[in-house]
Amino acid sequence: MIYRFRAILxxxxxxxxxxxxxxxxxxxxFHNAxxxxxxxxxxxMASFYVSNEIWEQGEEIALFDMGEDGDSVRTMSETILEDTVWADQPRLLxxxxxxxxxxxxxxxxEITDPEPGMPYPNLMFSHGExxxxxxxxEFIAEKIDGEGNIDDDDDDFDLDADDYEDLDFDENWN
Known part of the structure; x- marks a missing residue:
C-alpha cells in the first residue's frame, strides 16, 4: 500500500x-523523504509525535534513543509507518x-495502491518556499475552566498596563 501525506510547515x-x-x-x-x-x-535531530484531531503532541518517535535509565523511546529506524499511522490515526507532528x-x-x-514502475518515496506536489x-x-497559555474546556473570555481582568492609578500597589516600591 502507498500512503499519501501532506506535510505542512x-x-x-x-x-x-x-x-x-x-x-x-x-x-x-519518512523523515528522510x-x-x-x-x-x-x-x-x-528530529522526532515525530503521534497526534490527534486537534494536533496535540502525543507519543514521541525519535531519530535516536536518547533515554536514560531504561526510559527508552521508539526510534524511527525500528518503527514501521503503517504501525504508527492509519485511517483512524492519520496525524503526526x-x-x-x-x-x-x-x-x-x-x-x-489517502491510502492507495502502488503505481507500477514508480519509485517511492515520491514528492507529488510542492507549494510555497x-x-x-x-x-x-507564539506560545499562548490557554485558560481551562472547571469542566476542562478552553475559556476564551479574555475580559477577566481588563487591566491597562499604562494605568497605574487603578493598581493596588506603589509603583516605586523599592
Missing part, C-alpha cells in the same frame, strides 16, 4: 509538500532541528 504562509511513501517504510525513511522534500540537509524548531503538521490524505529561518512560535 507551521507558518503563516502556505508551505507544504505532498509525499507518497510505501506503508511498509520505516519512520526514518520530508527533509529532502523541504531542502534540509537531514543532519539535525514532525519537529526537525530542535534548536530551530522547524515544526510540521503531517496528515495522511521555505523561509530562511524557522518561523517564530
Amino acid at each position: 507551521d507558518t503563516k504562509e502556505d508551505v507544504f509538500r505532498d509525499i507518497e511513501i510505501e506503508a511498509s517504510s520505516t519512520m526514518e525513511d 520530508i527533509t529532502q522534500a523541504f531542502g534540509f540537509a537531514g543532519q539535525e 514532525y519537529v526537525y532541528d530542535f534548536l530551530s524548531m522547524w515544526t510540521f503538521m503531517v496528515e495522511l490524505a 521555505i523561509p530562511e529561518q524557522a518561523p517564530e512560535k
Whole structure:
C-alpha cells in the first residue's frame, strides 16, 4: 500500500509538500523523504509525535534513543509507518532541528495502491518556499475552566498596563 501525506510547515504562509511513501517504510525513511522534500540537509535531530484531531503532541518517535535509565523511546529506524499511522490515526507532528524548531503538521490524505514502475518515496506536489529561518512560535497559555474546556473570555481582568492609578500597589516600591 502507498500512503499519501501532506506535510505542512507551521507558518503563516502556505508551505507544504505532498509525499507518497510505501506503508511498509520505516519512520526514518519518512523523515528522510520530508527533509529532502523541504531542502534540509537531514543532519539535525528530529522526532515525530503521534497526534490527534486537534494536533496535540502525543507519543514521541525519535531519530535516536536518547533515554536514560531504561526510559527508552521508539526510534524511527525500528518503527514501521503503517504501525504508527492509519485511517483512524492519520496525524503526526514532525519537529526537525530542535534548536530551530522547524515544526510540521503531517496528515495522511489517502491510502492507495502502488503505481507500477514508480519509485517511492515520491514528492507529488510542492507549494510555497521555505523561509530562511524557522518561523517564530507564539506560545499562548490557554485558560481551562472547571469542566476542562478552553475559556476564551479574555475580559477577566481588563487591566491597562499604562494605568497605574487603578493598581493596588506603589509603583516605586523599592
